[in-house]
Amino acid sequence: MLAISGVLNVTMGLILVVLFHLDVSGVAAATVIANIVSSMILLYRLTHMDAVIRVDLHELGVDLLTLRQILRIGLPAGVQSAVFAVANIIIQAAINSLGTVVMATSSVAFNIEIIACYVLNSFGQACATFTGQNYGARQIRRCRRVLGVCILEDFIATAATIAVVLFFGRGLLALFDATPEVISVGYTGLVMVFSAYTFSMLYEVMSGYLRGFGISLVPALLTVVGVVGVRITWIGRVFPLHRTFEAIMIVYPISLAATAMFIGVALLRYRPSKRFAAKPFTASSRTD
Template sequence: MADTVSKHIDMTTGSLWRNIPLFAFPVAATSILEQLSNLIATVIIGNFSGDQGTLAMAAVGSNVPLTSLMLNLFIGMSLGSNVVIANAIGRNDQNMVKRAVHTSILMALVGFVVIALGEVFAEPMLAALNVPAETMPLASLYLRVFLLSMPSILLYNFEAAIFRSVGITRMPLQALAVSTVLNIGLDLIFVPVLHWGVAGVAIATAIAYTVSAATLFIRLLKTDSVVRVTPRDLAIDPVALKRIVKIGLPAGIQSAVFAVANIIIQSAINSLGTEVMAASSAAMSLEYVCYNLLNSFSQACTTFVGQNHGARQIDRCTKTLKVCLVEGGIVALTTIIVIVG
């Protein structure tokens, strides 16, 4: 699709003060939309689960740090794809772009390994979080069903990273916006109407992410950009995989550290009972919104530096870091004022 190319952000030329926010804010909006969907799901499960409303909210909330740990780890891995592809684009190395793109798509298959491990260790992991006995059955059910969405979630994030590497940030946001509306609609059917409870919320999430991942995959098949996907070329390239893991694994671990801290905190919160767990679940959604807003500038910095480093524009790499620090600081200060005020 020709319009895909025309709307990309040029990272190697033009004003960084203008282009970085143009990149960062759609990325932030995408993450915030994900959290908004989770928050609305929490509200629905709390208000339409009858006498088990508080218990259901607690069950969903007790899983947030655990699911965030897994998601942050693999979203960090997708950042590795972003950097490798962006750097190859900057070098005009179309062969490496092609190999890295197709390798990234297949890396989403790791999600099936996560499903297998999660189904086996769901209850031990929740027990390690001190989930109360009365919450455990619902919490375990939610986690087991939610894990079925992992391949789609990983595929969506790798696809989004591919698009962002070439400066296209609106398309992942648009795909997620459609799936978010679908997710909320399905929540309102599965919970109040069909009375599927926490399983309904998890099923809705799996369906919505499958739709968003499929939407981006179709776009990648049709785009005129250098990141176009050709089904017959789908294969794991060892060199591309090594570069993606070398950059993405440390980034994933770094992101996971934030979730590990929340796991420790959640473990303490869980020991205080169901009502406190439910309240923490609602507050944590706001916390993740703020985090993702600030994190979008680090993603912008990584991508811009990747392309400019590949193009051997080292001075522009340094300027990118400075601009991201200043603009990220302004956003951080504004967020603090809004939340505290």
Template structure:
């Protein structure tokens, strides 16, 4: 049998880290960005081929963006638990835990996906109604969401399968499969909407089928022989110790992402009170922000996975180096992002709206948020470092309270005093700075590499 080292796309336990961390991180960023573009392609196709009802159809899909974002963030956070548990077991050379976690992850993904889908089907209409979706748009929005929810089991299965591949350093395979899936989505969406005239139902159905394609392809790839993470259908089942491990790490991360979304909905409501230009400017800038954030956040995910393997192998000095290198490279990426915004921001915003007032407000938002990304880089990498040791609940709780608490306080206590776009935007750098300080204090207090020192370590909550 080939050595474990040869089976991994990226050897996290040996050699240089400066090249391996970005080689891991950038495909992760591209995968997350592409996953978010599924709805963008649906919107574009429906907007062009739905005839006289195109505005209502586009609004019907657009009304679901916050809800779908909430679900995807929850799933991606849960998948991080799979990643960390397997990476740590690999570092400890615990082949049995790797095998059990791989097979448990498949069952967990399907069960949780079905459970969330059933819950969503029951509350779809009242949930959208509570978001003040206009009456003429509500039927299309509910129809799209209910069809989309049918695909949640395969969406979560894909996310868990991707996490399995990433745990052994293979970040390119999930990206390649998702590219194929996106092409399938575009082709099916064009067929269902432009040819069969199914409007939002066709777009939702295309998305479900395309996600199923990606999940099935990764499933088949995991079944290939002589893989350290090989999946065997007859071995699929629940191992409760693995469930507890995945939930202990993944659930806090998923809930943290979900609460972020809820806090941002409150900020969006404040922006809505300032009129059309503010809404349009924020929407345009938000698209650029999310792409940048996905790139920056991918380094913290790399930090988590690399630390997970090396902590399992007892290489604590290397764990510290991983954190420092990931942080430095992420800061370089954030500086590059600020440079690009100053150089091309107005042009990129003009692609969404040529209105000078919208571009001016959009640039104000971009400048304030992009300069604050240094705080994002700090707290994300510190949190990612701790998650690699299995410490997930504490950083998630601190981050949630810091960001959400400070943003809600700002919107309800400070913004009413000024009622200006600038003062809404200040909620972002203030909350990010507060969070970075709090996570830094937590890291100094916890000192995971010192607290859990040893030769070969299980995850922190297992000690």
């Protein structure tokens, strides 16, 4: 469904922009259409599959206890993701102050960075899912294995993705803007951001591991401190003294290293695999 949505998005975008000259509104309309089509196909599949996972629309309802558990884990996880957007707005404001070339470079580089970012984040999500499943099945030893496997696989997949992106980086940047200055500055930005991905990988997987045990608020709060706190402080105190693109981008590895360290300390502090190993599993066990 994602593949269909992606192809439809690009195709409709070209049709609406090139043939109907709708510009930005055409791109937006193509995205909405692609999402609607893929959602409808998914809904059809869910309502027509076998009895094990089939969705009956007539039986949909809200269980308040389940809703409370979902919100307890989901809201902090959502805040944890949202703080990156807040921090990036602050960084983007600093980048914009350096002029149009740097601003264009940042926009172009972001479209390439996101490729590796999606690969990296997927293992953190997988870690939360498999940890939660094994915790629910009282297979605590497997939870520890999930953490190790996800870190190893995430490192390999992310490293491979970064290597490919950096190898073709200048060519990819040229697809968006062939200006030599934009390509040079953009490639420098890619290298600096990717240097932070080792810390980001550890942070995402460890956070997912804690969320799998229902510990969601702690990593969210530590992310606010490590990401938003460090970046605001850096942009407010250090950047005014060194107004360069490199001075801005170095905050990525610094902030993510701090966040990974905070999450690592929390993991050692909570030791959820031992904390919950001797406890019987109940709904109240999944708490911060």
